Structures are given as C-alpha cells and as structure tokens.
Amino acid sequence: MTDRRTAPPDSPDAPCPTVHAAAAAPDGLHRHRRRALAAGAAAALLATGLTGLVGGSAGAAQPAAAAAPGTPASALAADPDSPAWVGSWATAVYEAGTQEPAASGFEKQTLRQVTHLSIGGDQVRVRLTNAFGTQDLVVGTTSVAGHARAGGAATAGAPTRLTFNGKESVTIPPGAEAVSDPLAMTVLDDSDLVISTYLPQATGPATYRSSGWSTSYAADGDATRATGASRYEAIGASFYFLDGVDVYTRSSGAVVTFGDSITEGCCSASFVDQNVRYPDFLADRLTAQPQALKMGVLNAGISGNRLLADGAGANAMARFERDVLGQTGVRSVILLEGINDIGVTGGSLDPSQLIGVYRQFITRAHDAGLTVVGATLTPYKGAGYYSAAGERDRQAVNAWIRTSGEFDAVVDFDRVIRDPQDAARMLPVYDPGDHLHPNAAGYAAMGAAVRLAVLR
Numbered sequence: 001m002t003d004r005r006t007a008p009p010d011s012p013d014a015p016c017p018t019v020h021a022a023a024a025a026p027d028g029l030h031r032h033r034r035r036a037l038a039a040g041a042a043a044a045l046l047a048t049g050l051t052g053l054v055g056g057s058a059g060a061a062q063p064a065a066a067a068a069p070g071t072p073a074s075a076l077a078a079d080p081d082s083p084a085w086v087g088s089w090a091t092a093v094y095e096a097g098t099q100e101p102a103a104s105g106f107e108k109q110t111l112r113q114v115t116h117l118s119i120g121g122d123q124v125r126v127r128l129t130n131a132f133g134t135q136d137l138v139v140g141t142t143s144v145a146g147h148a149r150a151g152g153a154a155t156a157g158a159p160t161r162l163t164f165n166g167k168e169s170v171t172i173p174p175g176a177e178a179v180s181d182p183l184a185m186t187v188l189d190d191s192d193l194v195i196s197t198y199l200p201q202a203t204g205p206a207t208y209r210s211s212g213w214s215t216s217y218a219a220d221g222d223a224t225r226a227t228g229a230s231r232y233e234a235i236g237a238s239f240y241f242l243d244g245v246d247v248y249t250r251s252s253g254a255v256v257t258f259g260d261s262i263t264e265g266c267c268s269a270s271f272v273d274q275n276v277r278y279p280d281f282l283a284d285r286l287t288a289q290p291q292a293l294k295m296g297v298l299n300a301g302i303s304g305n306r307l308l309a310d311g312a313g314a315n316a317m318a319r320f321e322r323d324v325l326g327q328t329g330v331r332s333v334i335l336l337e338g339i340n341d342i343g344v345t346g347g348s349l350d351p352s353q354l355i356g357v358y359r360q361f362i363t364r365a366h367d368a369g370l371t372v373v374g375a376t377l378t379p380y381k382g383a384g385y386y387s388a389a390g391e392r393d394r395q396a397v398n399a400w401i402r403t404s405g406e407f408d409a410v411v412d413f414d415r416v417i418r419d420p421q422d423a424a425r426m427l428p429v430y431d432p433g434d435h436l437h438p439n440a441a442g443y444a445a446m447g448a449a450v451r452l453a454v455l456r
Helices: 027-048 278-287 320-325 339-345 351-367 388-403 413-417 441-448
Strands: 055-058 084-090 111-117 121-129 137-139 141-146 153-162 170-172 177-179 183-187 193-200 216-219 233-236 242-249 254-261 296-301 332-338 371-375 409-411 422-426
Touching: 027 183, 084 121, 084 254, 111 183, 111 242, 121 141, 121 170, 121 193, 137 193, 141 183, 153 193, 170 177, 193 242, 254 278, 254 320, 278 296, 278 441, 320 351, 332 351, 339 351, 339 388, 351 388, 351 441
Parallel strands: 084 296, 254 296, 254 332, 332 371, 371 409
Antiparallel strands: 055 409, 084 242, 111 193, 111 216, 121 177, 121 183, 121 242, 137 170, 141 153, 141 193, 216 233
C-alpha cells in the first residue's frame, strides 16, 4: 500500500488534512451554504444547456423497496408508502495500515463521532464494524444524541444508550459487523447524529476510514453520557469501527455513490465538517422530494481506490459486496471510478480492462435487482499523474460509458465540469488547484446533474 503520508500532494494517495481542533459552524450555516452553491450550479446547467444529463437505457433494472441490511432489492416489493429500514449514512472502511491512532487502536477510551444523515426517520440503529480487525472488538457501551448547534463534541441533550440483542455490551469477531437494536428516536433529514462508543479493552489495529471529512473525538474512560465537550479531544477527521446508520421511515430506498476520492470528497481542509461533496448535494435534492420519493444517500468513496488493484482499500470488485450489496435498503448505485487506474499506469492500461470491471459490476448489481448509473470520468489534465496516453484512455472509457447502453443510465460528470476550451482540463471555476478534485462549486454542479427519477 502506498504510504499516504509521503505521496505527492496531488496524488490520489496523498494524505487528507488532519484536524487537531474543531470549530464547526452550526448545521444551518452548512445547509445555507449548500443551498447557495446548488442554486448556482442549477443556474449554470440551465445556462449552458446541460440539463437532463442522466438518461435511461432500455431494459433498466427495476429497483424495489427498502429493507434490512443486505437484503437484495430484487427480493422486495416496491412499496414506498410503507415504512421500512433504509440507510441514511454510511462510510467505506479498510484496514489501519501505519496511520495513527488507527494503527495502535484504542483502550479504555470513548470515541465520539459525528455522522451527517441524509434521510430522517422515527427510529435509528447503528452499525459497528470489525471488518478488518485481527481480534475480537469489545464494545462496552454506545450512545447516540443530536449534535449541539455550536458543533464540536457537544451533544444536543443527554445521549441515549443503545443495546445489542438487549445488552449494552457487544463483542464483534474479526471480519464481522454488529447492528444495534432499534431505538425510538426522531431524527430529521440533513441532520447530525453523534455516536459515542466506549472501548474498555485494547482493540488492536482499527477498522477505519481515514478521510471521513468529519472531526472525531476521544476521551479517557467511559464518556458516552457526557453532553459537553470538555472531556473530549479532537483526533482527526477519520471514522473508527463505525460504518452505517439506518433509519425507519417511508422512502424509495437508498442510493450508493461508489468511487474514489472524487466521490469521497477531497482535498481541502475547508471541507472538514462542511458536507459539501457531490453526494451531499444529491442528498439535499432527494430529501426535498415528497416523503415517499425521498432516498438515503450512502457515500462509499475511498481516496486512492482503484478498479483493478488493491492499495487505498480493497479494489472495487473486492469491496462490492460489503459497500454496495451490504447497505440497508439499497435500490441503486452510481459508479464513478477508474481515473486512478488510468493515472497510476500512465496510459499503459488497456481501456477494455476497465470496461470488463464495469460489466462485472453491472452484472452483480443487476443480479441483486439494483439500478446501475454509470458516471463518466472527470478531467484531470494538470494533475500529477496526467499523461497524454492516459487522456486517450479516459476518452475511450467515457465513449463506452456514454454509448454502450449497458448501464441503466448515464450521468455525464465529464461534460458537467470540463473546460469547453480544453476538454481534458477541469473548468477553472471548479478547479481548487490540484486539477483532479472539484471544489465545492464543482461538487454542487455534479450533484445537480443527476436526474432523480432513474435512481428509484
């Protein structure tokens, strides 16, 4: 695995910012900023005629209603008028590597982590994970609460403890996940849920998500019931032993946004705690729909991830089962991945190799009754691993995505953010300077380009 601490700054394996202190703005300010960016993006798409960039294909898979974790959509009756469990927040996890504190793990400490929900509901359950652990993970107790308007580690009201099979403590074997018992708790669309987990024994290397873009905190001892922030210290912007939050509500299910750092969100420190990635803008649009048409949005991007090789997390097909099919109530998936394969290989890759993985992805998703939306690869001229040969590969792959008819629908992210004067380069207004990852305005444009009807 590439050492993310020493990778070039514009490499997909470069480290994401580490947050040592948090000064989060109230959630309403985040929402106001996203709405302003989204309005600007929608106006830009209208002005340039780039509306309706997602189109369906004949024979599209018919998705079904939401249900319990891992239930194939094809096994369900589509009934958005009946409440069911659906994923509201998720993250893609991997093994610890050498980055601290994940490499050493935790002992007699409480982790406090802030998850930003997409869709709300009147019951919640939390999914803890030891997927890449080397020993049993002993969880002493876990609590949930709303997030204080001032942000940081403070909660809005007293935390409520969760149970697992009726008990506060749970032991999760290596490779496994534990889903909490349902908790009657009303959570709103586009809100934060604070999850505190006490780890009484040495955990060993943590199953985690390095660049979670949300400040996490740690406290000595059991601080799961603390409402204030005084016992907690910020430990970075990663998630540990946590991979999902489900809610019970009426909806049209969930959509997984699958990809690399362009989906995960990258690479400005100003993104931390702001929720300004393209899946966040997509979630805003979906949760603005009538209740039965709302969907959860589950971000399964991993910075540096590739289709054909392990490195930053397992390769795309190896993690498909856990990060797509294992999501609660999943109905559809947007696939945006392949630029790291092209960039790292410097144009020596045969585009047919990536197309072969796309076909496998489509087949496995269709077998589970999911709709698959193919996303064109975005421009990267000027990035550290750009090459003319790689650009030819990107264009060949995008031509296949647009014209093959094998995806159920296509969203042309390339067309949305490329420079009309140089199609290999990102439009300057969307380029934060690394020439690979869009800024918040670029992510807003991407989120505005998806036609919502094809996701249900």
